[in-house]
Amino acid sequence: MRSLILALCLLVVLVLPCVGLAAGYGFLTTIGTGQDAIDVVYVGGSYYEMGYWYGKLLEPKIAANYDDALAVLAGQGYTESALLSIWAQAQPFIPTRYQDEMQGLADGCLAANPSTTITLNGVHAMHIIPEADQVQCSSFAAFGSATADGHVYQTRNLDWTMDLLVQNRPVIAVCDPYAQQRYAMVSFAGMMLPIAGLNIAGLALGQISGYSSDDTYAGLPVFMRLRNVMEQAKTLAEAVPIMTSGGGTWGTDIVIGDGASNNGYAFEISANNYAVVGGNETLVASNDPASYILLSGDRPALPIDDVVYRADVMFDSHMRGLQYGGWGYIPRYVGQHDPLLANWGSIDENIARQIAQSVAMDSCVISAIYDDTTQEMWVSFAQDSTPAQDLTYQYFNLHDYYCTYDDVSMLFWAYRYIEAVTREGIATGCSGDPPLFCPTGQVTRGQMAVFLCKAAGKTWLNKSSATFTDVPRGSNGQWDGGGSGGLDADGTHIFYGWIERLADPASWGGEAPTGGCGSGRFCPSAAATRGQMAAFLCKAGGKSWLDRPTPTFTDVPRPHPFYGWVERLADAGSWDGGAVTTGCNAGMYCPGSAVPRGQMAVFLCRAFAIPY
Numbered sequence: 001m002r003s004l005i006l007a008l009c010l011l012v013v014l015v016l017p018c019v020g021l022a023a024g025y026g027f028l029t030t031i032g033t034g035q036d037a038i039d040v041v042y043v044g045g046s047y048y049e050m051g052y053w054y055g056k057l058l059e060p061k062i063a064a065n066y067d068d069a070l071a072v073l074a075g076q077g078y079t080e081s082a083l084l085s086i087w088a089q090a091q092p093f094i095p096t097r098y099q100d101e102m103q104g105l106a107d108g109c110l111a112a113n114p115s116t117t118i119t120l121n122g123v124h125a126m127h128i129i130p131e132a133d134q135v136q137c138s139s140f141a142a143f144g145s146a147t148a149d150g151h152v153y154q155t156r157n158l159d160w161t162m163d164l165l166v167q168n169r170p171v172i173a174v175c176d177p178y179a180q181q182r183y184a185m186v187s188f189a190g191m192m193l194p195i196a197g198l199n200i201a202g203l204a205l206g207q208i209s210g211y212s213s214d215d216t217y218a219g220l221p222v223f224m225r226l227r228n229v230m231e232q233a234k235t236l237a238e239a240v241p242i243m244t245s246g247g248g249t250w251g252t253d254i255v256i257g258d259g260a261s262n263n264g265y266a267f268e269i270s271a272n273n274y275a276v277v278g279g280n281e282t283l284v285a286s287n288d289p290a291s292y293i294l295l296s297g298d299r300p301a302l303p304i305d306d307v308v309y310r311a312d313v314m315f316d317s318h319m320r321g322l323q324y325g326g327w328g329y330i331p332r333y334v335g336q337h338d339p340l341l342a343n344w345g346s347i348d349e350n351i352a353r354q355i356a357q358s359v360a361m362d363s364c365v366i367s368a369i370y371d372d373t374t375q376e377m378w379v380s381f382a383q384d385s386t387p388a389q390d391l392t393y394q395y396f397n398l399h400d401y402y403c404t405y406d407d408v409s410m411l412f413w414a415y416r417y418i419e420a421v422t423r424e425g426i427a428t429g430c431s432g433d434p435p436l437f438c439p440t441g442q443v444t445r446g447q448m449a450v451f452l453c454k455a456a457g458k459t460w461l462n463k464s465s466a467t468f469t470d471v472p473r474g475s476n477g478q479w480d481g482g483g484s485g486g487l488d489a490d491g492t493h494i495f496y497g498w499i500e501r502l503a504d505p506a507s508w509g510g511e512a513p514t515g516g517c518g519s520g521r522f523c524p525s526a527a528a529t530r531g532q533m534a535a536f537l538c539k540a541g542g543k544s545w546l547d548r549p550t551p552t553f554t555d556v557p558r559p560h561p562f563y564g565w566v567e568r569l570a571d572a573g574s575w576d577g578g579a580v581t582t583g584c585n586a587g588m589y590c591p592g593s594a595v596p597r598g599q600m601a602v603f604l605c606r607a608f609a610i611p612y
Contacts, residue, residue: 025411026053031172032394035383039169039189042401042410044176051101054173054192055108059116061169062109062190066122069129069164078132083125086132089217091124093247098224101192102127118190126190131221131249133161138359139206140309140336141257141264141372142347144279147306152264152372153352154257156196156206159361162385166191167365170381174401175231176409183230184398186368186379193223194230196368198377200398201234202259204370208310212251212270219247219271222254229256236263240285243267244274253310259372266308279306302337304344309336311359335359353378353393360389367393375399405429405437414439414598417605420612426454426604430597439598445517446471446486446495446524448533449502451600452513452540455608460497461504468522471499486525495524502540513539530584531562531591533600534569537580537607543568553589562591569607580606 024045031038041057043050055062070080091099102123109118141154166188173185173192183199185192198204205226225243233239236258243254244267251270258264265284268275275286281303283289339355340347353369360367367388369378378393403409404422412418418437421427430438443451453459462477474492482489493499499522505512513536517523528536538544545564548571551557556566566589572579580603584590595603605612 024049024053025409026050026057027411028057031396032392035386036380036392036394038172038379038381038394038396040172040174040396040401042174042176044178044403044409046178047097047101048104050175050177051104051106051192052108052111053104055105055110055118056112057108058171058189059109059112059118061171062105063113063117065164065166065169065188065190066118066126069166070122070125072163072165073129073133078129080121080125083128083132084121086217087124087128090128090131090219090221090249093218093220094224095228098192098227105190105192123190127193128221129191130193130195130223131217136160136361136363137206137208138309138311138336138356139208139253139255140307140340140352140355141204141206141255142307142340142352143257143262143264144306146279146304146340146344146347148346148348148351150262151348151374152202152204152257152259152262152370153347153349154204154206154255154264154370154372155352155356156204156255156366156368156370157356157360157364157389158195158207158366159364161363162365162382162387165384167382167388168384170366172379172396174398176401176403177231180231181234182398182402184377184396184401185227185230186366186377194226195223196366196377196379197226197230198370198372198375198398199230199233200375200402202372202375203229203233203236203239204257204259204372204377205229206255206257206310208253208255209250212273214271214273215250216247216271217249219249221249222252226254234260236261236265240265240267240276243269244276244285244287247271248274255308255310257370257372259375262373264308266310277308279308280304281308302334304337304340307340307344309340311336349376349378357389360387362387364388369393404435406434407436408439408598412439412598414602416612417601418598420605420610421451421455421601424455424610426451426610427597427601437597439596439601441597442527442594443533443597443600444524445522445526445528445532446493446499447597448528448536448595448600449495449498449514449524451604452536453498453501455604455610456540458501458507461501461507462497463500463504466496467500467503468516468520470521471496471524493524499524502536508539509542511539527594529591530589530593530595531556531560531566533595533603534562534565534581534591537603538565538568541575541607543574546571546574553583553587555588556591560591566591575606576609577606 026043043053106120109116136159138157143152169189171189176182185194186196229239248271254267276284343351364387365382367380375398377396380388380391380393382388466473471493474490480488503512546568548567552570569580
């Protein structure tokens with residue numbers, strides 16, 4: 001887990017011991033420093049709850065953006081009432097979940113600041129601005145043979161306006177909605193829209209505005225359609241019907257890259273028409289193929305294998321003409337073509353960035369470079385009148401904001417440790433569907449054997465005969481599944497080989513971490529206590545009994561059977577990363593208490609120096 005997770009700035013009102021998605025949660029952190037700093041807000045739960053946390057955590061910057069942007073737009077004729085008139089036309093087509101989220105945003109701002117200037121009308125007005133004030137942009141996706149390493153590299157420049165000053169309050173929102181996949185939206189404080197974005201499946205977005213003869217406000221706004229893709233599409237093929245079905249609004253080009261399938265499409269859509277092309281401008285889909293002329297007439301014929309790219313010029317099946325005043329914008333399109341072709345076969349993150357910078361306008365407010373294959377992004381925002389391409393791009397990795405289990409959010413106190421033991425293959429959770437870790441569940445002695453052996457790099461040991469009467473060996477000594485009561489079909493215990501390894505002196509330098517629970521038994525289903533865990537960890541980690549003259553904990557005096565093991569566990573000098581434990585509370589260790597699974601993850605990481 002990268003260092004930024006170690007420095008999370010948590011701002012929370014409600015944090016449960018085991019935070020489920022239905023509870024809603026959020027935190028705020030930052031990447032970059034000074035004028036290059038970008039807020040990263042992580043929100044999870046229902047859409048209302050995501051909006052609430054977003055508003056609560058960002059209220060001061062949202063209020064500043066709304067004040068600046070709405071004042072400037074009012075001076076240009078787009079008053080709040082004018083924007084709300086556009087909103088009213090689009091509202092019937094906007095999914096209820098996004099409207100709930102906007103209500104949550106307004107409520108969260110009010111909770112953070114009872115004197116906030118933000119109203120629900122203001123939230124609606126800000127979210128309809130991209131429909132009213134369309135922009136000039138550029139984007140490409142290179143994949144397959146076009147790239148240096150077979151990854152999918154993609155760009156997205158937002159060439160817009162500096163006047164609104166929203167670029168001074170940039171935000172990357174990591175959304176973890178209930179029953180949807182996780183994704184990141186690059187935008188401005190107060191606009192929960194994917195101006196740029198990528199999801200955990202490896203899809204990333206680029207958008208270029210245009211106009212068409214069938215422009216309308218009575219449809220699903222473009223950026224909300226793109227958000228549908230981020231939430232629902234796991235493949236490029238799944239993105240096609242989301243992008244092309246139902247009524248749209250204004251003409252636009254969209255570039256979507258797919259890191260998983262190593263491919264990319266350009267979508268040209270208007271309110272009623274669409275065309276989808278792949279590399280070399282190969283037509284993939286259209287509701288009117290005869291009306292779509294592949295880069296002839298409307299644009300110069302400049303296709304490139306394994307590359308899709310767009311800039312400013314918009315397909316229009318009705319008007320058949322160039323938008324934005326004709327051929328004057330063609331050079332920007334050509335401006336991407338020439339370096340893409342010159343670097344074909346060697347495109348990587350650096351070359352993608354150079355191309356994006358070369359075609360960005362002086363009004364570029366966001367410039368993003370993606371590696372769709374790894375879900376990494378490098379993003380820069382303009383500041384005041386300095387365009388984004390002239391500032392430092394900040395590194396963002398969506399995997400740094402990842403929750404493997406539905407019952408362990410990023411706000412759970414042991415989150416980083418649980419992710420670490422999962423990453424290292426030491427733990428796999430308590431349920432696969434849905435994925436759960438059961439962090440408050442008790443660790444059994446059998447599970448402890450598995451954790452310890454795997455953390456120490458030990459393997460299953462298939463001895464010819466069982467050491468313990470309650471951990472039998474079947475006919476082949478391997479766990480094959482298919483049985484019941486902890487035994488497989490031939491009678492082998494689920495933890496047999498791990499317990500045998502834990503009890504094998506030769507595997508641990510001459511002293512086994514366990515001799516069982518007495519009378520030839522191991523007691524694999526019994527809950528492991530914190531005292532037993534101290535002995536297990538120390539012995540498996542090659543540590544000896546520590547006989548300190550003065551006890552560290554009031555409930556583990558020198559005569560205690562686990563005294564020396566607990567003292568060793570609490571001795572900072574005995575472990576690479578400091579003491580494994582500081583006790584349970586108020587100078588106590590609680591040696592007879594059971595060990596929760598979340599707590600066990602912490603002990604394992606600290607005792608075996610597992611990075612977290």
